[in-house]
Amino acid sequence: MRDRDYLELLSKKYPTIDDASVEIINLEAISKLPKGTEYFLSDIHGESDGFDYLLGTSSGVIREKIELLFKNTLPEHDRVELQILIVDTKNMINNKASEKEFADWCRITIYRLIRICKLVTSKYTRSKIRKKMPANFAYILDELLQTDSEENKENYYFSIINSIIEVAAADKFILALCQLIRQCSVDRLHIVGDIYDRGPHPDKVMESIMTFNEVDIAWGNHDIHWMGAAKGSLICVANAVRLAIRYNNFDLLEYSYGINLRSLSSFANDVYKDDPCEVFKPNTLDKNIYDEVDKDLAAKMHKAISIIQFKLECQLIKRHPNYGMDDRILLDKIDYDKGTITINSKTYELKDKNFPTIDKNNPFELSEGENTLIQTLAFSFANSPTLQRHINYMYAKGSIYKIFNGNLLYHGCIPTKEDGSFDEVYIDSQYLSGRRYLKQVEDKVRKAFYCEVGSEEQLNALDYCWYLWCGPKSPLFGKNKMTTFERYFIDDKEIHKESYNPYYYHIDKKEYCENILKEFDLDIEMSHIVNGHVPVKTHKGESPIKGGGHLLVIDGGLSKAYHKSTGIGGYTLISNSNMMMIAEHRPFNEVVESGFKLSPRSIIVERFIRRITVGETDIGKELSKRIDDLHELLSAYRSGIVKEKM
Incomplete structure (x- = not known):
């Protein structure tokens, strides 16, 4: 017999034998219903129109x-x-x-x-x-x-x-x-990372997601720096603003989130008034409706916030030598008189040589105006009610990885060595790999949210949010470096290259994917890994199904920025009681032009031998426990250990 205090507590909800019996009958019946439909999407990148269409049509x-x-x-x-x-x-x-x-x-x-x-x-x-x-x-x-x-x-x-x-x-x-x-x-919605950046309205995507009752989110690297920005990280604020300006998302910042950019525009116009800032002209994949900023001014703003970001990056890397990112400290490698930079013993001419806010003797230090500006922007982020509501939801519903109904969901990768073994990563004074590393990463991210504001522990966790954005062993990034500076300032495309973690070479192997499933205590016969982050180049013959069917990459390029590289308009994964299926979509603009007559192409991943019931799901396991509890309560009533509340 279970603990009597627990049964007494349970009896308050089911005060009689009849009440407990009826609930057992109800739960047993629910367990026999077909499993609800699970819907998986990743790498939405602010494409609210396309996202709403996919949701609306399932x-x-x-x-x-x-x-x-x-x-x-x-x-x-x-x-x-x-x-x-x-x-x-x-x-x-x-x-x-x-x-x-x-x-x-x-x-x-x-x-x-x-x-x-x-x-x-x-x-x-x-x-x-x-x-x-x-x-x-x-x-x-x-x-x-x-x-x-x-x-x-x-x-x-x-x-x-x-x-x-x-x-x-x-x-x-x-x-x-x-x-x-x-x-x-859609019974449950799974978002496998990267709601933010590039597209015009991640805010609208968040509002759509928040209308669903059952949702989980595996954080992506484009989400994590917004989470850090909302909680006070200056470098994450700079990065969020830079990317929004780069993709001409002024409506998102000023109209949707109320981020006041007046101080940035004034500062940029004063400092770079005679500078054309050609390499900083924003991409205009989407037009602004409420805040159409002049392209020349936008370029100046883009450059101003980028220089601030590069300075803050150098400062952060100096604070954390354990990040192993010294090769990203580049501002001290510039010869400001000649307009060149030397990286790995090779000298390159800079495309932009005007650095009025950089002191060549102390290149990492913010000028007084830059410091005031970034503090002002951070204040706007911290005091945006809509942004804070969205980010609080991200923390509440999100995680580094998620296991649901036997499937493992994560955005980026499991850091891996060349030989296919899981890489040991130094974090919080210990070396961890695989599942233990991902758990520790999540714990650190949550400290940025829950620790006392301004405490050393919180500031350290906020710095780590930036590391997750672009660090060489970040499970959300999965590359050796992010060459943002090089892409802005150096023509040579060879130095723009970013090498993928060996994880991305090994996922084609069935044995490697089985090792991941074993690492997370999952059944290799029944479970799947659902992954995003790296767009599948469908038009080059790449398949979203990897590792003998164990791993599914569902980033098919929903974002307009990726349509050329993938050849399609995104993937969605659907798991219902009969099958698991990938839907391959055409770009949303093509769907609109067709009068919404274009239908997705279906790729069957697995057809179940028999229809899956609620009783066989994670919810079914919870129902089974409740049924066992109620049977215990019935026994307690009938033996007189617990009295009915007549």
């Missing part, structure tokens, strides 16, 4: 449901319109609202959406569906989904829909219905 799953229900009764135009409505509900409603027959459109659309909703919710319990429902329409949605319009409640069913139209709530109700369809098409 990589074509919702389109399949629409075809199943309406292929023989609706023309293709109407079926495509239904798909677009579920993805882009607000815009579709706004476009339809100006039409004369809007009320009739709403009535017909609600009927159709309810049919889709019934189909996608069919494998869930009513209580689970209720949890996913938007609160303002939960009662009405519950009634409509459980009512059969062709039987006894036909008039009741029609009356509800007509009332929705009459009180002018149809638009809001359609929004709620579409949200519920999206929620129930």
